[in-house]
Amino acid sequence: MKAAVFLMLALAAPAAGAAADTVRSEVDARKVGLDDRLELTITVDGQLQEEVALPSLRNLQVVGGPSVSTQISLVNGTLSQSKSYTYVLQPVMVSKAEVGPVRARMAGGERTAPAISIEVVAGSIQSRQRSPRAADPFSADPFSSFFGGVRGPEPKLFVEAVPSRTTLHVGEALLLTYYLYTQASVSDVKFVEAPQYAGFWAEDVERGSTPPAGEGVTVGGESYQRYLIVQKLLFPTRPGRLTLPASTLKLGIPRQSFFDRGSVVQRPTRPVVVVAEAIPDEPGFSGAVGRFQATATLDRSALALGEAATLRFRVEGSGNLKWLDRAPEVSLPGARVYPPQVKSEIKAEPGGMRGAKTWEFVVVPQTSGTLEIPSLAFSYFDPQVGRILRAQTPALPLQVGGGMTAGEAPAPLAAAKGAAASLALRADLDPAQRRLPALSGSSLALIAGVGLLVHVGIWAAARWRERGPLGEGRSAPRRSARAALHALERAGAGGLTKEAAATLIEKTLHDVFGSLEGEEDGERVRAARALLEEVEFVRYAPQLGDYTETIRDLAARAREVVRRWA
Amino acid sequence: MGLRLVGLLSAAGLVAGAAAAGGVPGGERFREANDLARAGDYPKGIALYEELAAGGQESASLYWNWAQAAAARGAPGEALWALLRARDLDPGDRAVAREIERRREASNLDPAEIAPDLWAGWARSSRRYHLDLLGALLVLLSVPLHGAVRLRPGARGATALLGLALSLGLVLTLGSAASSLTRPVGVVVRRGATLLDAASPTAETLGTLREGEVVPILEGSGDYVRVEDSSGARGWALAPDVRRLQGPIAPSR
DSSP states (O other): OHHHHHHHHHHHTTTSOSSSSEEEEEESOSEEETTOOEEEEEEEESOBSSOOOOOOEESEEEEEEEEEEEEEEEETTEEEEEEEEEEEEEEOSSSEEEEOOEEEEETTEEEEEOOEEEEEESSOOTTTOOOOOTTOTTTTOSSOOOTTSOOOSOOOEEEEEEESOSEEETTOOEEEEEEEEESSOOOEEEESSOOOOTTEEEEEOOOOSSOOOOEEEEETTEEEEEEEEEEEEEEESSOEEEEEOOOEEEEEEOOOSSSOOOEEEEEEOOOEEEEEEOOOOOTTEEEEEEEEEEEEEESOSEEETTOOEEEEEEEEEEEOGGGOOOOOOOOOTTEEEOOOEEEEEEEEETTEEEEEEEEEEEEEESSSEEEEEOOOEEEEEETTTTEEEEEEOOOEEEEEEOOOOTTSOOOOHHHHHHHHHTOOOOSSOOOGGGOOOOOOHHHHHHHHHHHHHHHHHHHHHHHHHHHSOOOTTOOOOHHHHHHHHHHHHHHHTSOSOHHHHHHHHHHHHHHHHOOOTTOOOOHHHHHHHHHHHHHHHHHHSOOOSOOHHHHHHHHHHHHHHHHHHO | OHHHHHHHHHHHHHHHHHHHHHOOTTHHHHHHHHHHHHTTOHHHHHHHHHHHHHTTOOOHHHHHHHHHHHHHHTOHHHHHHHHHHHHHHOTTOHHHHHHHHHHHHHTTOOGGGGOOOHHHHHHHHHHHHTHHHHHHHHHHHHHHHHHHHHHOTTOHHHHHHHHHHHHHHHHHHHHHHHHTTSOOEEEEOSTTOEEESSSSTTOOEEEEOOTTOEEEEEEEETTEEEEEOTTSOEEEEEGGGEEESSSOOOOOO
16 A cells, blocks of 8 residues: 555656746637537645635636545655645626636735737537647646546556566565556556565565656657556475466556546466476585575683683675574584573565575583584575585684672682682582482372361261260260260359259259150169159258258269260 | 282382482483583583483482572572572571572562462471371371270370371361462562563563562463462563473473
8 A cells, every 4th residue: 555655646746837926727628619629727836825816707607516636656766746626717798808807816926927818700610620728737648538427448558576586496576567658657666466476485575765766768659658566486396397377467557538537457467487496405504595694603712610701603695594494403512501582683675685594502601611513504495506515614612710709709720620629529429318209299198188088077977976875885966965964063163952953953864865755674774763753852852851952962973874874 | 009009109119219229320420510610610510400400300409500600690680599499498407598588689579579379388287297198198097096095085085186187187288288288389580570461472571570579470371370469460471581480390491
């Protein structure tokens, strides 16, 4: 879209006058019939301060318009504006007619266009005579419009896809340029469908910020303006005969006349056939095709043990740099080499893809002394030579000084050796018996869970027993026994009437042992029944004396029974 | 579970017996590594320590010596890693604890920067005092105690003992179980180790990790691990730059 706007601006450039702040008044005929119509066009180049008013008319009347159009042009970085007003006029009577002078207030002051005289005759003469339009800003347009709304012939324009070459190697760049050839103004250019490049790897060529300029060319004996639309760098990915299919472009044609609404035409390119030759392969070949240089550098030539150096392996040149994804193997005994980081500075230009790719390795020496970064090789195919070439970097020395402990200054190697001798090392490995096996988290969780479940089971069983009947020899629920002992203690402590105390003892015994009816005659049942009979006797005995001692004795005996049997 | 515990204890006894009868395996290689380190050949000495550790001869003494050699070589991060590993193996080794503190101060690290997870402290205590075994024993012991209390409800001392055994046993077992679920951590062992925005050689650098800092390892991907530093920044680091404190030792070279 951006490209289309640029193109439109560029194509409009020739139409825009170079002069600033001018006004022109033109008619399409100086002699008309009474039945004819004529077109008045007022064109203002420059920055208007206010709208241009209709000039005075003599023996003419307005039958259409005004139609206003504005064109903005950018030429050599200078923005210019052109505005035109178009009126359709008709004579009133057979006589002289005149369009009065046109005045326009511009930024640079008032500008005036002279009056135009017109001769009006009887009948109609338009089909026989038309005056040429002098100094028309659209005169470059060969498809001049006709008053009355009938379009002229289809504008002459076509598009073309031009390869920079048709024979090349796999991985080598081919520049494909799309051109527009036109004799008309074009307002918009775009592909109907994105072009397909099967068998190629495509890269857009970066365009400058300046709009494309047209150039005059002659095709088939006719003059055209040729504009560059877009350029692509194509790299064949496989050998053989490859075809770039036709692409269709949609071209917008601006309005040509007052009644013309403009149009959109489509133009296809012709298919392009390219022959890609295979490239040889050999072990270590990187897949790079072009002309390259390889360099290796270290950010420092000496460092202390424990510090890191950065090794940069850079491949620079012109070719399919983006295909390179394999870092060179760097093996350095006595040092740890970390996987590299990759940095790319690649530009796609009409001449091909240029730039550099850099692999940065962090090298951490593990020992002091002089280390040697080995020579690194880079193989690529040079299409000009027609074979695989091998670039080799020189070996790089790296001086590693003695180690240092945290917070200490680097020490000389001799001092480091002395420190080594005094290392506080332990003489023997720890015996294995010092370690007990540790339980895993899941085992611990299992133990805790199972333990809890067992506890819950025990508790549930006890509850079940509490709620079940008390048989011979079975103890009462713990809570019942405890409560019963407490109640019996209260009954024997005094402070209650003999009836109340007896009732409490009787109730407590029944709570603990049940009703005792129908139970087998065991020692427990006999003891409880005997006690209950005595309690009942005391309860209903007349109040003839003090029963406190009797009640205390009964409560004590009842506690004994409960302790023993419950 | 009781059987399992008995089995574990028996295995420990067997190992102890074997060690007492035949000496410590790998002792010769250990002494050889010590000689190399004393001679100033730290890389080879460390390589031998690493070989022993990878072979299952891990012990606090081995990591202690490794730490000394690494420190002498000028790798404080690796030294701190070895000491932390020693402490994990033998939490009761006071010399290791003192040395960790000394190294931490020398590296200008905050105590929190080498102890990002509070549960890790529980885990160490658990290993040192065998809290996991004690808790399991208490839970198991509480079961017969509960039975006894149910059978003899009047025995108040037994009830209190049951409550104490069960609650303490549960706290110890569940605490030890929870501490085993802590995130794995690693120690930054390279000065200027970078924190990247992706696990890729072309990733952008987010910042730099501090050598010796202990960082939680969130995940791993190829040659990279995702970590979170003490400031909360998350990113990817090269796996060799961050050595794990837990798990088996894998040869790094």
